[in-house]
Amino acid sequence: MAKQIKAKKKLAHKRTLGSVISFERRKSLEGWGFSLPWVIGFIIFIMVPLVLSIRISFYITQLTDLYGFEGQSKWNGIQNYVDIVQDPEVGEVMLNSFLDSLWQVPIIVFFALFVAVLLKQKFAGRVYFRVIFFIPVILAGVIMSYLFGEGVGSISVFGSLVNSSSGIFSSFGGKITQYIGDIMWSSSVEILIFLAALQSVPDILYEVVEIDGATAWESFWHVTLPYISPFVILNCIYALVDSFTKYNNPVMSMMNEMTEKGTEYGMASALSWMYMLLALVTILIFILFTRRWLK
């Protein structure tokens, strides 16, 4: 009898161990489950092409040889990387564009936050203004290249745009106006992200601080900003990535020149890898530093 009870107890113990996993472990498993599709896609669509691209960076190769590395591609070891590090021009362009990104990003994010806060107010014509600030994204692509006057002879709206602007902006010099125009045009994605973030701040919080007698200024600093701080970081990350990879970035155009020559695919690939690593490290450092501020 006692033996039987003991056996039963043992069985019960076993069952709990086998069928019930701890809460922590279950959550971790779920996390993996939800990331599984992305991981599969990553391996197929990103990892395989990337490995190939790393391989190219160790060769001297041309466009015509690229499929399967037949023909004249030659193994070049790390010589491509050494060439790039030793080339003073590449270093200079890279450093300059890197520094440019670093000072432009805060301005873009600050401007976007400013406009988003304005657009969040309830006022007549809000919908129209929201559409207007999204126009740069809609005009991207071929239309933009027409407007900038690439290809089509006499059209360059952007030049006349910044020169003919009214009011406060025309009082600055031409170059500064152009900078301002450029920065504003690249901030519409950030504006929309901030707008969505601002919409998600519960109205009840504002009502609470208003009853406590806070001014609009105080409620911005103590309610809005803490609530949307993760999105400030998200926008900084996006603005960094955007300025590193946009088409008129000097390093990107340098790479394009190399690929257009057709003979320097290996070099271009090596340069793109070094540049990407630099950008990745910058962004990761940024995330590590801002993590403390988030909590």
Added chain:
Amino acid sequence: MTKVFGRVSDFIRGLVDRYRNLGYKAKKKITFIIGRIFLYYVLIELAYLFLLPFIYILTTSMMSYQDYMDPTVEWIPTSFEYQNFVDAWIGLSYPRSFLNSLILSLGSALLQSVSCAIIGYALGRFKFRGRNLLFIFLILVLLIPPQTTILSSYGMWATFGLTNTYAPILVPCIFGLGLRGALFALIYMYFFQRIPDAMDDAARIDGAGPFRVFIQIMLPLVKSAISIVFIFSFVWHWNDNYEAPTYMFKQNMMTLQPKLEKIQTYYAEIMGYTGEASDFDKAMTEPMLFAGCLLVMIPVLIVYIAGQNKLASGIERLGVIE
């Protein structure tokens, strides 16, 4: 001089005193009015810069060639030349290209707003071994320009015989990748992180399974994220002139963007003009080109206006529960 200065400062002091003596409601009203004046001034000033290129496209697309070349006609055309739009419609092969663009943009916007939510949910709400590594990979994907991977991707799709289909664009979207998929995952991640833990713990204690928690509790809380991801994905796929034309290069599988890029050539082909067009001939059709730009833009404008209305409905539910 000092007298004038003194008078002005007296006047200002008087104003400030009067403001101080006002009641709470009147004070609030005055701040409100000053705020509105400031708001409209800044917005109109900025809007001017953003709107000008659009107005340029709009007016130029209506001009006849004479107007276009006439330096005295700067903004307002003397007559409305609707022939431009007819020509652009023909040059773009509008119905067919529109359908291609629509299938690609709508398809990937729908797929990405679900699949990127899944990976964003995993990264934003779960702590598991390898999460940080996954996050680093996500940032890496964000940084890789399509130029880096397109050669070997093209080779892969070509071996399956899937070029000139919608698959090369749509299939990566199923997995939360595709055009700027990493950015969308990141947006979702930050939105999901914002939700208090108590929300899904409560649902779990009530016995909801992982998928139910995700679909019924979590997704409704990030409505604004869903709408911006949908808008961005749609607009960026619509404007994509790199990946889609690489995979879909047959005439009847082309999207609007590559058509617009060579609209003058296609127009000449369709109308039966042969030979290389001279610069002068090309200039003749420039108003048509801007009519084409307008035709390409209008659908995106509609999607954006419809989508940003959804944005306004935000997360009111979260406020109620807190």
